[in-house]
Amino acid sequence: MHRQTELDRINRVAWNSADAARVFTQEKTFSDPGEEAAFGWLAPRCSGTPVLDIGVGTGRTIPLMTAISNDYTGVDYTESLLELARSRYPTRDLRHMDARDMSALPSGHYGLAEFSWNGIDCVDYDDRVRILEEMYRVVRPGGYVLFSSHNRGGPGYLENIWQLLPHFTPNPLKLGWRTLISVRRFQLGTLNYLRHVKLNHDYGAYAVKTAAAHNFGIVIVYTTLGEQRRQLAQVGFQSDTVFGSCEGNRIPDDVEDSGAWWFHFIAHKPMAACRFD
Template sequence: MNSPSELDRINQVAWNSPDAARVFTLDKTYSDPGEQAAFDWLAPRCAGEPLLDIGVGTGRTIPLMTAISNDYTGVDYTLKLLDLAKARYPERDLRHMDARDMSALPSGHFGLAEFSWNGIDCVDYDDRVRILEEMYRVVRPGGYVLFSSHNRGGPGYRENIWQLLPRFTFNPLRLGWRTLHSVRRFQLGTLNYLRNVKLNHDYGRYAIKTAAAHNFGIVIIYTTLGEQRRQLAQVGLQSDAVFGSCAGDRIADDVEESNAWWFHFIAHKPLAAYRFD
């Protein structure tokens, strides 16, 4: 592993924060309708297969994955979150591991490798490719990868610090409560935004930008449909389906723009795959 980039360093600070632990342990099943649609598509194709859950965090996806197969391995590079997952699911095989280097896992073994909640967006572009190459390596020929990624053309890309201000209401008590609630968030969000905004850059096919989540405490990649499809092909994966986050609709192969907040990409390793084998 190379030394972490500034983007990586910023995001690892966020994942080790109390806010991340709180958010990731909220009772939740699917993150959005698109994730549910993707799991519904994959479940009959991966039933009983060995499954790899990348970026398992505090364990939200463990019940979703083990509903498909009990042959399960979960990994995460944030030890603090992984320890929470281990406490919740002590019977599961959960390992401290970075998705950019999963050399401890066998090649051509898993029927599905999934990376949820846009975790692949939290490293720089070159490391994103390394993660996809590792996902390619560990799945068997014919096996699938699933990951979510923020949409360069979606509403999340247009978020800004002004949304942290309290929403106006003519009810003075409610306005007062909203103002008190937003004071700390606005101060912290502004500080994080000003610290991280220097990393913002729009490359057209994708962009790097400080995101509203965790009080503007993370910097992530936003991709376009065309760029992500190209990147999948670059590492040898064949695209199967893309689902939008908002309504869980399947996005047609010839569509280049969407208003979804993020996408769920499904691709597979060709049966005659020799790129890394």
């Protein structure tokens, strides 16, 4: 069992909540236009190869990944969510596993390892590197990785508890309904925020901050384009492209700032890596 950090403790509570099960089982294909563009870019390059789906949750990405290849393995460290995925896709190879230690999986095997919905942001910085190192280990030379990560310069980083207050409307019935919903959300969100705000820290190239999702029930990493590209190179990957979440636009290599809520990073393990692994 991997050591449990403060981020682990907080975020695991959220992933085991009824709110997480509700959100993750909503009928949805791609999370955003950027993810759709990233899958479109990867599909012809990874078709038919073994694929690894990390942080599979309740199974949203299973149809997306199996459209690329039927040689599929999915893993998640939250047993309750994984059981929901197994009930929905009983014939798929779904395993209870922490992305920081995937030693049960073979090295140099997968043509694509994917970690969706900003799951890599939910561990601290050192563990983030461990996940990328494990992804590097399990993909074959020439194989690809795809993961999404919150943008330190995006609108999500500026979210605060005041957004939980009801939006004004001149319709008294709508305003009353919004107020009733907001009362509980604001109380719970404020309580969570006050519990977690001590962990907020801006390191410049990246930041750790309580996020609005799940009523401010999670604490995550927000990265910058430059820092994530540097981190990928540190692990040994060669960056290929980055897609912004909002419009699915491809972000040029020389761009350092973006207004996207989050990024979809694609990188590959160099063919020359087979001489060193």
